[in-house]
Amino acid sequence: MVSATILVPAVLNGLMNGAVYALVALGLTLIYGVLHIINFAHGALLTAAMFAAFFAHQLFGLDPYIAALFLTPLFFLLGYGLQRFVIGPASHGEDRNSLLVTLGLAVIIENALLYAFRADTRTINLPYAFDVVEIGTAFLAVPRVVAFGAAIAVALCLWLIMQWTDTGKAIRAVAKEKLGAELTGIEVAHIYAVTFGLGTACLAIAACLLIPSYYVNPDAGNAFVLIAFTIVVLGGMGSVVGALLGGLFVGVVESLSGLYLGESLGQIGIFVMFILVLLFRPNGLFGERV
Amino acid sequence: MVAMAVLAAVPLITASNVVLNFAVMVLLIALVGQGWNLLGGYGGQYSFGHAAFFGTGAYATAILQMRYGVNAWLGFGVGIAAGALVGAAIGALSFRSGLRGSYFALVTLAFAEVLRIIASVAPITGAGVGTLIKLDLRPEAFQFQSRAPFYWILLGLVGASLILVRVIEGIRFGAYLVAVRENEDAAKALGVDAMIIKLGAMTISAAITAAGGCFYAQYFLFIDAGIAYGPWISVEALLAPIIGGIGTVFGPLLGALVIKTLGEVTKLATGDAPGLDLVIYGCVLVLVIAFAPRGIAGVVDDLRRRFRSNATATPAALDHGRG
Numbered sequence: 001m002v003s004a005t006i007l008v009p010a011v012l013n014g015l016m017n018g019a020v021y022a023l024v025a026l027g028l029t030l031i032y033g034v035l036h037i038i039n040f041a042h043g044a045l046l047t048a049a050m051f052a053a054f055f056a057h058q059l060f061g062l063d064p065y066i067a068a069l070f071l072t073p074l075f076f077l078l079g080y081g082l083q084r085f086v087i088g089p090a091s092h093g094e095d096r097n098s099l100l101v102t103l104g105l106a107v108i109i110e111n112a113l114l115y116a117f118r119a120d121t122r123t124i125n126l127p128y129a130f131d132v133v134e135i136g137t138a139f140l141a142v143p144r145v146v147a148f149g150a151a152i153a154v155a156l157c158l159w160l161i162m163q164w165t166d167t168g169k170a171i172r173a174v175a176k177e178k179l180g181a182e183l184t185g186i187e188v189a190h191i192y193a194v195t196f197g198l199g200t201a202c203l204a205i206a207a208c209l210l211i212p213s214y215y216v217n218p219d220a221g222n223a224f225v226l227i228a229f230t231i232v233v234l235g236g237m238g239s240v241v242g243a244l245l246g247g248l249f250v251g252v253v254e255s256l257s258g259l260y261l262g263e264s265l266g267q268i269g270i271f272v273m274f275i276l277v278l279l280f281r282p283n284g285l286f287g288e289r290v
Numbered sequence: 291m292v293a294m295a296v297l298a299a300v301p302l303i304t305a306s307n308v309v310l311n312f313a314v315m316v317l318l319i320a321l322v323g324q325g326w327n328l329l330g331g332y333g334g335q336y337s338f339g340h341a342a343f344f345g346t347g348a349y350a351t352a353i354l355q356m357r358y359g360v361n362a363w364l365g366f367g368v369g370i371a372a373g374a375l376v377g378a379a380i381g382a383l384s385f386r387s388g389l390r391g392s393y394f395a396l397v398t399l400a401f402a403e404v405l406r407i408i409a410s411v412a413p414i415t416g417a418g419v420g421t422l423i424k425l426d427l428r429p430e431a432f433q434f435q436s437r438a439p440f441y442w443i444l445l446g447l448v449g450a451s452l453i454l455v456r457v458i459e460g461i462r463f464g465a466y467l468v469a470v471r472e473n474e475d476a477a478k479a480l481g482v483d484a485m486i487i488k489l490g491a492m493t494i495s496a497a498i499t500a501a502g503g504c505f506y507a508q509y510f511l512f513i514d515a516g517i518a519y520g521p522w523i524s525v526e527a528l529l530a531p532i533i534g535g536i537g538t539v540f541g542p543l544l545g546a547l548v549i550k551t552l553g554e555v556t557k558l559a560t561g562d563a564p565g566l567d568l569v570i571y572g573c574v575l576v577l578v579i580a581f582a583p584r585g586i587a588g589v590v591d592d593l594r595r596r597f598r599s600n601a602t603a604t605p606a607a608l609d610h611g612r613g
Contacts, residue, residue, distance in 0.1 A: 107568055107569070107571060111566070111572065279384065279387040
């Protein structure tokens with residue numbers, strides 16, 4: 001048995017990672033909950049956001065946390081445009097088609113990044129990247145603590161937007177009853193695009209939180225998205241609370257299985273959990289709607 | 291028939307390895323795509339993880355030969371059976387849990403990824419190094435001096451898959467399969483055992499795709515986890531039928547020809563630029579879905595119909611057009 005001095009830091013680190021996973025999953029679950037499509041381009045968009053954060057730092061010397069202020073609205077617009085002008089019109093309202101369109105977008109974005117930046121792995125050096133804070137017996141890297149706090153704050157903001165703003169109410173209305181919402185004068189295509197934009201904006205924030213302690217290459221986002229799929233299925237497709245709790249849970253599971261089973265098997269652990277949940281609890285553990 | 295005869299003559303016309311290699315890749319994707327087409331095109335179950343079957347076929351062939359000294363032809367057969375078995379297992383698990391649409395796409399993707407990770411760490415697959423099949427240029431060992439026999443064998447496999455799908459189209463099983471695609475609940479209400487039908491389609495589909503994997507291993511004599519179970523093959527397996535004409539017998543072949551030609555043209559135009567060919571595939575995929583959801587076959591069909599209705603503009607045809 002591993003003693004508490006190792007276990008506690010492992011759990012805390014798991015929670016830190018889990019919060020970022022949750023942020024990625026939040027975007028995915030929001031899009032699924034409202035549009036009822038699985039966005040296979042999510043990973044590619046995350047990679048794109050990570051590259052954007054990387055170059056904001058390389059070219060303009062912007063700290064990733066400041067870059068988030070610009071990248072978040074930018075990616076909101078990108079997501080809005082993608083849904084409004086590409087995914088929506090191209091899929092003719094058929095779920096099967098939107099599945100393929102997002103897959104096509106993923107292939108395009110990923111390989112365009114590969115073409116532009118080659119397969120090189122890049123990192124940025126920040127003065128605070130290796131600072132740590134001490135919590136009990138655990139030493140936690142500052143960027144991760146920041147990521148944890150920011151991810152929770154974003155999730156809270158998103159929840160507030162969904163609960164209290166008119167747009168949030170419209171999104172929930174469309175998610176529940178599309179036709180009914182349309183009849184009350186809500187423009188469904190617009191709400192769809194706003195939702196997709198919000199989901200993509202979450203990725204921009206996640207990317208800016210990740211880049212100080214992580215690397216970027218044209219494949220970087222995919223690792224997160226498979227985890228995010230697991231979280232989304234675990235938390236119940238379309239559930240914001242589920243995504244948050246699921247993210248934290250998966251972060252801890254990953255950290256602990258890495259501790260006990262080693263890195264590569266820990267990776268399989270997530271997939272196996274994913275398949276098991278898909279097979280036996282496809283509605284998730286907290287299967288509520290947005 | 292005519293098309294097959296023309297294709298069969300290709301090695302007789304040219305001895306160029308470049309041309310034959312290209313033709314082999316087209317046929318390979320056509321075969322793998324035909325497997326996807328049966329399940330996705332006729333059955334409406336979109337798999338994003340056909341690499342699971344391709345890779346299983348490839349690894350089974352390679353491992354049986356290299357580690358157990360099994361004859362290559364026998365290994366080929368076992369590889370197909372192994373692929374079918376994996377298909378049946380994944381199908382049984384996911385259909386029993388009622389996974390459809392996006393969920394089915396996700397779970398197939400996840401299975402392929404699990405197999406890829408296992409293949410990249412397990413000792414029996416050669417882990418990260420991959421598996422080499424020893425060079426042994428005898429027909430008994432399923433290896434040939436020239437590429438032509440490979441090509442004919444592959445052409446035979448593609449021909450067999452075309453005939454198989456054509457036959458399935460005509461029998462009750464095929465009709466049930468299409469019924470399940472169009473409306474699973476209605477089909478069930480009419481007494482179709484959707485579970486068995488989907489499972490059957492998935493098993494045959496996996497076997498066809500696994501045959502492609504077996505052939506790949508035998509032709510290139512090398513596989514690793516990224517080749518055998520990588521997402522590229524899952525993507526090409528679905529691209530070919532969708533671009534060529536989803537749920538049509540010749541769609542995968544047509545689509546494979548188009549995407550491989552596009553890939554070659556891109557390579558010629560831009561030099562060896564990694565990723566650019568896939569960017570173009572992605573664009574074609576989105577454009578086809580947006581503007582020609584029934585693929586090239588659908589476009590040809592529409593054009594032919596329009597042409598015919600113009601040529602024979604009898605009053606009856608006009609009336610029909612108006613109605």
